[in-house]
Amino acid sequence: MGPIRTFVAAAVAAGSLAGCAAGLHDETSSERSTPYVAGATVGDLKIRDVVVIAGAPTTAPAATPSPVGDTGETQGSLTLVIVNRGTSPDSITGIQVGDGGSVAPTDPEASGTVQPGESLIFGAGAQPGSTAPANDLSISGLAAPLVPGTTVKVTLAFQNAGEVVLQAPVLSAPGS
Numbered sequence: 001m002g003p004i005r006t007f008v009a010a011a012v013a014a015g016s017l018a019g020c021a022a023g024l025h026d027e028t029s030s031e032r033s034t035p036y037v038a039g040a041t042v043g044d045l046k047i048r049d050v051v052v053i054a055g056a057p058t059t060a061p062a063a064t065p066s067p068v069g070d071t072g073e074t075q076g077s078l079t080l081v082i083v084n085r086g087t088s089p090d091s092i093t094g095i096q097v098g099d100g101g102s103v104a105p106t107d108p109e110a111s112g113t114v115q116p117g118e119s120l121i122f123g124a125g126a127q128p129g130s131t132a133p134a135n136d137l138s139i140s141g142l143a144a145p146l147v148p149g150t151t152v153k154v155t156l157a158f159q160n161a162g163e164v165v166l167q168a169p170v171l172s173a174p175g176s
Contacts, residue, residue, distance in 0.1 A: 038154070038168040043161025044086025045114070050154060050168045051123075052097060052139065053077045054146035076146045078103055078137040078154065078168075079123025084114040086160075094157040097168075101142040110135050148172040 038050040054076045078097060084090055092112035095103040105112075105122075114120040122137045139146075146152065151167040 036169065038151075038166045040164045040166045042156075042158065042164035043090070044084060045090060045158060045161045046083040046085060047156060047164060047166070048081045048083065050078070050080040050166060052146060052152055052154070052168050052170045053079065053123075053173050054148050054170050055173050074138040074140055075101070075142050076139040076170075076173075077123060078139055080137075080156075081122075082114045082120045084116050084118060084120075087116050088160065089113050089115050090161050091159045092156065093159050094155075095137070096155040097139050098142050098144075098152050101139050103137050103139055106136040106138055146170045 036051075037048070039046070039048045040050075041047070076097075078095065082092075090113070097103055110122075111120070122135055148170050150170050152170055153165060154168045155163065155165045157163045
């Protein structure tokens with residue numbers, strides 16, 4: 001083998017190995033099969049940071065089923081942020097997870113209305129030392145369990161903006 005062929009072979013081998021990594025903090029060991037969060041835009045609303053947490057405990061379990069169909073058997077929780085870029089308020093008229101899972105706030109006093117120029121955050125949880133209730137959304141009524149590492153369809157309906165469907169990643173509950 002001539003010196004040029006040896007050089008080319010060495011360069012090809014080095015180039016192909018340059019993308020490989022080893023250890024705990026390399027790029028390939030932290031790849032995920034699903035996106036970290038989902039988001040969409042509908043009308044004047046931006047829906048951001050949508051994630052379904054499998055088997056997440058609720059901070060304030062409902063004593064009775066809510067009017068939106070929560071059976072009281074929590075299978076997970078939904079987190080999301082809604083930003084209203086419009087000039088009038090908009091309200092959530094319905095949320096569905098999968099093909100029939102219902103979503104209900106753990107606090108019956110939680111508002112589903114987002115004012116113009118403001119954000120509405122669900123899934124913030126109760127802050128330590130705070131007397132404010134958690135603004136969590138519990139999921140129940142699913143035909144199949146939520147599987148971390150997959151995605152699930154989330155349908156959000158709004159009074160003014162209309163309906164949006166997106167695929168939200170399913171993550172494990174912290175500590176599980």
